[in-house]
Amino acid sequence: MDTYSDNNKMQQEFQDIIHIKELLKKFPLGLNITEISNALHMHRNTCAKYLDMMRIKGDIDKKQSGTAKNYFLVQRMPLSSLLRFEEGPAIIINSKQEILMVTKPALDLFKCPLDVMYGEKIQNLPYHIFKDNEFIESAVEAVNGKNSNLKRETFILGKKYYFSIRFIPIITDSGKTGCAILIQDNTDFFEAKDKLFICKKQYEAITSDQTEFIVHTDVDLLITFVNEAFCRYLGRSFEGLCGLRFIPMFQADEREKIKNVLSSLSPQNPSGSIDIKTIQKDGSFGFEHWIFRGIFNDNKEISGYHAIGRNTTDLKKSEVQLRQYYDNLERLIQERTKELQEVNKRLLGVISEKEEIEKELLFTQFAFDNASDSIILFDDSGAVYKANKTAGELLGYSKEDFGEKSVYDINPSILPEEWRNMWAEAHPGKKERIISIHAKKDGKIFDVDVSRTFVRFHGNMYFCSIAREI
Template structure:
């Protein structure tokens, strides 16, 4: 028995050394064994998926192969699987595959791949993947397909296999990634919301890896360091803290646990101009499996003025009471001014948000175009009128919207542009689906700083907008 396995091992080795193929005679002569013995060993190796054969004229050549025995695949794969012969006919299908496609084995057995009652099997990419796998070349494919009336995202794997009769075949496995894709999209949505929130924060927000390198920094931190987010990404956070504060930050980070996930510390930091400032930072550890730290979320604010005020108060306390009272009044005045500034900022932010809301929800379509004719800004009414999604409308031009405007007419309009002069006219707009609609248009050129835009306010003629 040991000699038998030794001979098969040697056959596998010499075939691997001759990828162009060897005949039974060449193998038998090389190993000095009987031709029939070599043939029996080769049959076993083919059943195991270690060797492939190909008829070349009157002789059959054997090549190295990596095929999985079909029995092993069906036993260990927990995904829907369909087994096909060299002729691309179904020979087997596991229970999960029958459940996936909602049919019995009698609807699949001995049916050619291209004649199966499911459109995905007639896809040229699937047919080519099966052909390649039958010839020993594995592959995979991600595609969208309707399965039992539902649109699904499937990951197909084409696995070269050895059938139970020793012939070459292919196994097609199906992994349903629909829920994964949907979850990934939802995660992307939440990431965008978080990024938008972080952009508006006046406090510094930083994400750190376990090794304390920066992976994300919001605009406030970028302004504080005088660097862009791309420049900060990958840099270590600690060099931005003064030397005496680095050990404190390290100690705090190493002490965080699921029971105490966050701590706050005041440290001196180095400004871009080299001066020192006082900042208050709160570090929160993020934990994965087995309470392993996967990163840190850090928020910081400049408390230099507060610390300076505290120091001044300490010094003033040592002086005359009158001086202390005067300084207190100055601080109160400064605080009132700060509150007024904050109130003004909040009012301005509310005004900006209201203006954006009013712009988006205006009853008329509003489009702003730059000098090249590209859409600079559009409200939701314009998107609905023209039938474009928010991510699509920015890619269209004035010539897509109004087919009556030529390049020459557009250039003439800009040459004669007078900011603030309004024109009303009847015109046409073209929707995404090609429909031409009549519209009443109010046109004007608006200038902001050193840039000018063409503003088109339109409503569909005859449509009740009440």
């Protein structure tokens, strides 16, 4: 019988507490004991007992208003429950803003022992963040039952930190109200964000100055980034290109080639290149060279592509012209070779008839001096070893003048480093034909067609320059 009575009593208390909560929900600013007891037709002392029970549990809070005490619902968390789930830095303060507890992560964060903080008022701590007016106001409001959030930048021992701070109303096991200050250290995130921003700006600076085309796509080959060079080449804006499919920008008969290159990419072979035909803006055929590189994630799966391209139309045309020049040079060499062979035959005939060695030297010297082209021999230091008559007439130098001149005087475009590099790869018979310049004695510069070769005579190597004024 007593058990039945106790159960009924507990059930009645439970129902009364629910009724009090439902009533207080309708009055956010709170009600006093008299107002609550009258509204629920409850004895004042019984009502006061329930309110004390609810306050200890953290369900309600009270605020002194003159001689009356108003009670209102709050979302106040029991301290023991909070600490069971919160592993980060936390500081617990009471209604007087005095520190009741500091977790180890908080001590590690502020790099101080417990005795520096324990029992001190929060605003008296030797850290700038605790002296912030909005911080203090948020702590006071949390003690009074209002939770809030705050983001702040601060310095601890000279290092900059980024904090996200939560102010949570709490109630201790003894029924005292307070505030839990939960600190989330976002420093690593913001530092990484700053570094990422700098890297992005550096990358944009690099790509904006590139003359080659740079295109980024996702795994579905949708364009996510293009540099200015590619925008100028296509005559479209960055926004107009991003989001488009990359492959359809090429000729239909070239797309399959590109797909084959992309399908061949792997972590072991991450890049591939291809030369493709294009249609220029004027309708003529052109050429482009592209290098595709796959971007792989940690699972070695393609997450995107990085493409670098350039317009090679002028290069292809230059290669064709160079081939024509080379063929012409080969024909000229063959003709000259035949001519020299004929000359050698005639020389051999003369030598066989009269004083072979002397006649050969005299004839060679004569041919050298009276050649229609300027011929100059240089030693490895660049000094003039020998020059023919035509060279003297062309440049305005006497035979004696050549003894004081070097290759840098004859051809001002050649630098000492270039001259050393030419000799580093020198071997007899190595030939080269270029368009260059020569300087006359009076300083006048003129263009020449130069045939260069290395010859060996009496164990010494000489650089032979055969030039003709253009």
